[in-house]
Amino acid sequence: xxxxxxxxxxxxxxxxxxxxxxxxxxxxxxxxxxxxxxxxxxxxxxxxxxxxxxxxxxxxxxxxxxxxxxxxxxxxxxxxxxxxxx
Numbered sequence: 001x002x003x004x005x006x007x008x009x010x011x012x013x014x015x016x017x018x019x020x021x022x023x024x025x026x027x028x029x030x031x032x033x034x035x036x037x038x039x040x041x042x043x044x045x046x047x048x049x050x051x052x053x054x055x056x057x058x059x060x061x062x063x064x065x066x067x068x069x070x071x072x073x074x075x076x077x078x079x080x081x082x083x084x085x086x
Contacts, residue, residue, distance in 0.1 A: 003082065011075040015068060017042050022064045046071075 021043040024030040031040065050063040050070070 001086065007078060007082070008075070011071065011078075014042075015071060018047070018064060018068055018071070021047070 017039055021036075021039040024036050024039060030036050047064055047067050050067045051061070054063040054066055056062075
């Protein structure tokens with residue numbers, strides 16, 4: 001089924017978006033670029049949810065790590081649901 005090939009690609013692309021957004025946070029000028037704003041539009045709603053519950057540890061924000069791990073669990077959950085539907 002085509003759905004089985006599209007879903008992992010979507011999760012992989014979103015994982016790269018999150019990683020790219022986190023890496024761009026180290027370079028302030030990159031965040032102000034068009035690409036930085038685009039990545040922020042896609043990543044910030046998801047990361048913002050985790051930032052509500054996970055405070056930064058000093059200067060280190062571990063919420064993106066937890067968000068990426070949670071995204072992996074969500075992907076596995078979607079796989080289970082799809083496997084039952086097929």
